[in-house]
Every structure is written in structure tokens, then in C-alpha cells.
Amino acid sequence: MGTEKTTNRKTPSWQYSIIAFTVIVLFIALGFAIFKIDFAILLFISWLLAGLFAxxxxxxxxxxxxxxxxxAKKCIPSSAIILAVGIMIAAFMAAGTIxxxxxxxxxxxxxxFFLPFTFLFCCVISVATGTSWGTAGTVGVAMIGIGTALGINPAFTSGAIISGAYFGDKMSPLSDTTILASTLTETDIFVHIKAMLWTTIPGALLCVIVYAVMGITTAGDTYDRAAxxxxxxxxxxLYHINFLPVIPLIVVIVMILMRKSTVVSLLVGSLIAAVIAVAYQGVSITELGTFLTSGFVANTEDTMVTSILNRGGLTSMLKLLSIFxxxxxxxxxxTGTGILxxxxxxxxxxxxxxxGVLVSAYVTTWLGITLVPTYNFxxxxxxxxxxxxxxxxxxxxxxxxRIMEDVGTLGGTLMPWxxxxxxxxxxxxxxxASMCKYNFLAMFVPVISLxxxxxxxxxxxxxxxxxxSAIEGEAEE
Structure with a gap:
């Protein structure tokens, strides 16, 4: 029966593939940009559209x-991390960590100097831990709060955070992307990292310069010292502010450095934060349960405080899961139907x-990361x-x-979807979308690579x- 299915299948022409690709992309782009339809809905309905072409x-x-x-099964490990991050953020807010x-x-x-500091700080943490998501979910949340309080545009801050977080995702020998790219190409991992230094370090230096210029030229625009x-x-x-509430964050970073499971590290940090929230900050167990489920809610009417602290919770991550x-x-x-x-x-x-090999690899990686929103493909x-x-x-x-990471790991972070x-x-x-506009590392490195x-x-x-040039006699298969 399996053989019969295979013989009845047709290989699409490249013209058919381009038509299918164009229709699907236009459906998603127009639905999102013009009709303001939720992105997850468009992606989900596109299953039907892709099926009609298959x-x-x-x-x-x-x-x-x-x-x-x-x-979709591939997102189960990522889904566990996402849910754990949602719980951890709420626990950290309740404990006074952030x-x-x-x-x-x-x-x-x-x-x-906040923006270049944020970028470099996230670079260090992400290289040390090998995780961009862990960096964004821990120190990134803290930096976005500090930036908001200092009057820095959140889009600027988030751009510096994602640039720094993915610097380490690309360069750390502990990172899954670094390991995968070197393994698939049969390259020694440290030879691979050394090759990436040629493009990534110049890109990072340009980021420091640009973020510094942005900080110097815009720092006084909205900053109010009294506020x-x-x-x-x-x-x-609202809190007892000292070193004790910071311990959960330190535990998470140390556990990740020790190569413990990311999910376990986040949940252990959340558990310690929960104990501190109840025993030290005076949060009731019932309140804590609500915070971990639906997100932290600060007991204040100060809009600036609530805009920074009111976040997290398991249910806050469900929309992300639907998109994934x-x-x-x-x-x-x-990919399964061979349309691409x-x-x-x-x-x-x-x-x-x-x-031509390298240019084709460069273009193919851009196409791949645009069509399928994960670096694996x-x-x-x-x-x-x-x-x-x-x-x-x-x-x-x-x-x-190097091209796979310059474009696949970094370039992919320019795609809001x-x-x-x-x-x-x-x-x-x-x-x-606003964050990606200031994700300068993902802009500079692919250009340098090209x-x-x-x-x-x-x-x-x-x-x-x-x-x-081709070795004589081997130019064609």
C-alpha cells in the first residue's frame, strides 16, 4: 500500500512551488497587515491552504x-520551556527578584549607556549559558523593566536584549544551534566557532557603537529623574528590597551553567522564588497560585509600576504556544509534501x-528561515x-x-513570525515587529557574511x- 501511494504522487514543478509559496505568503501577509487578523489564526488556516496545494x-x-x-511535536520541549518561563516570571515578580x-x-x-550595557550583559549571559530564551526570560525581563523606568523606548531595549541573547545562542559551545550546525556539516565545534568570529565580532562591535549613539542622542528625551x-x-x-530575593535568579543561572535541564532549572528557581514570596514578602499561598496561573498583579495603582510588574503566568504563554x-x-x-x-x-x-555554492546556501537559508519559522529546516x-x-x-x-548560523540563527530573528x-x-x-527593527546584530552579521x-x-x-573553481572531472554529478 505504501508503494502505491508513492507511485501516485507527483513531483511539483518549480513554477508550481513558487505559486504555492506566493499564495500562502500573501494570504498571511495581507491578512495580518491589512485585515489585522491574529497571526496564529492565519498560520493555522494556512494548513488548509497548503493542503489544497498538496x-x-x-x-x-x-x-x-x-x-x-x-x-508540531518538535515544539514540545520548547513548549515546556515557555510554560516554565511564564511561571518563573510571575514567581520572580511575587518574590521581589525582578x-x-x-x-x-x-x-x-x-x-x-544603558543600551550598550544591556547588549553586552545579555551577550555575556547567553555565551555562558548557551540559551537565548533563558537569557531573555531572566535578565532580559529585568533589563526591559530598568529601561522603561529610565525612560528608554522599550523597542530599543528589546532590540538590544534579543541581539545580545542570540549572540550567545550563536557563539556558545553549549548552544543547540552551534552544536547542530557543526554536527550537520561535520565540522569540529571549535573550528566552527572560530570561523563565526570573523563575522560576529565585527557585527557586535557595530552594535555597541549604534546602541551607544542611540543612548547618547535619545537618553534625555523622556527621562524624568523625579519620576x-x-x-x-x-x-x-511594595517589597523588601535586598539581595535575598535575587537568589532564585542566581540559582537558575548557575544550574544552566552546570548544564542542568533548562525546564528543571527554571522550575527550581520558581520554587525558591515562591518560598521567598510567601515567607518573606507576605504573599498568601492562594494569591501565589493565582499569580503563577494568570500572571502577577501588583497591589498598587501606580501605572508605571503595574506596566512593568504585571506580567508572567502560565496562561500568558498560551498564545505563544498557538503560534509555535x-x-x-x-x-x-x-516540507513533507515536497512543495518547497x-x-x-x-x-x-x-x-x-x-x-555559487556559498551564495546559493546563503539564499536558501534566507528562504528556509522565512518559510519555516525555526532554524532546524x-x-x-x-x-x-x-x-x-x-x-x-x-x-x-x-x-x-558559518553561513547557516549567520543567516539561520541570527537572520531568522528579524522575522516577527x-x-x-x-x-x-x-x-x-x-x-x-517593533523589537525586530532594533535587532541590529541580526542585520549586521548577515550583511558582513555576504x-x-x-x-x-x-x-x-x-x-x-x-x-x-570545481576540481576537474567533478563539476557535474
């Missing part, structure tokens, strides 16, 4: 559903030089299509692994005496 190829709707479900950091941060950080002092006094009136499931399900249908494959195959057929696609071509064109594998920006914006309480590809600068050869 049926003429010989697929039945039950098979199409299975592709969606199988792909408020204590806010008060301390406002005493030592000036508005002018900031009143904010600190309000926090001190819908997006991954759509990606599963598009002809587009990528067409690119590969046009390759004639080593530079473009990573696997790149390794499958281009890794076998590297030796033919005198290219070392780290050239490809991608899983990374959706998560970070959700925990920070900002618009993903410049290196086109000029040949920083590319690694297998044989230094040869150029990147």
Missing part, C-alpha cells in the same frame, strides 16, 4: 495532517563555482544540498556552517594553492 500532488488530507502533527534588580540597576546604570525616584520608592514600598504549533505544523506540511523542494533544487542546478536543507559540494569547490566545511522573536517579545511584553562570500575574504580553502 492534494493535486497525490497526498490525502490524513497524510497532510500527519505531516503537520509530526512537525524589583530588587530594577532598584539596583537604576542606581548604577545611566540612561546614556524614576518615585518609581524606586514605590517598589521599596501553527507555524511548525505549516512548515511540516510544506523544487525551489531549492533549482538553485542548486545553477551552481558553477565555489562562490534551513540547517538540514543546507547540509543536505551543499555539504557534498564543498570539497568539489575547495571549500572547508566551516564556510557553510519566527519562533525566537515571538518568544522574546512575548516574555518582554513588546511588539515583535560581503565575505562575494569578496572571498575570510573563506577557508582545503588547498590554499587552488582557487574555488
Amino acid at each position: 492534494m493535486p500532488l497525490g497526498f490525502k488530507f490524513r497524510e497532510i495532517e500527519d505531516f503537520a502533527y509530526e512537525s 524589583p530588587s534588580i530594577l532598584v539596583g540597576g537604576m542606581e548604577i546604570i545611566t540612561p546614556k 524614576a525616584d518615585a518609581f524606586v520608592e514605590a517598589l521599596q514600598g 504549533i501553527s507555524a511548525l505544523g505549516l512548515g511540516g506540511i510544506l 523542494q523544487p525551489i531549492f533544487a533549482m538553485l542548486v542546478r545553477k551552481i558553477k563555482t565555489g562562490k 534551513p540547517f538540514v536543507m543546507d547540509a543536505t544540498l551543499f555539504n557534498p559540494l564543498l570539497k568539489r569547490y575547495n571549500l572547508k566545511s566551516e564556510n557553510l556552517s 519566527s519562533t525566537g522573536p515571538v518568544f522574546v517579545a512575548g516574555v518582554l511584553g513588546v511588539s515583535a 560581503i565575505y562570500i562575494l569578496t572571498g575574504f575570510g573563506l577557508k580553502k582545503i588547498d590554499p594553492s587552488r582557487d574555488f
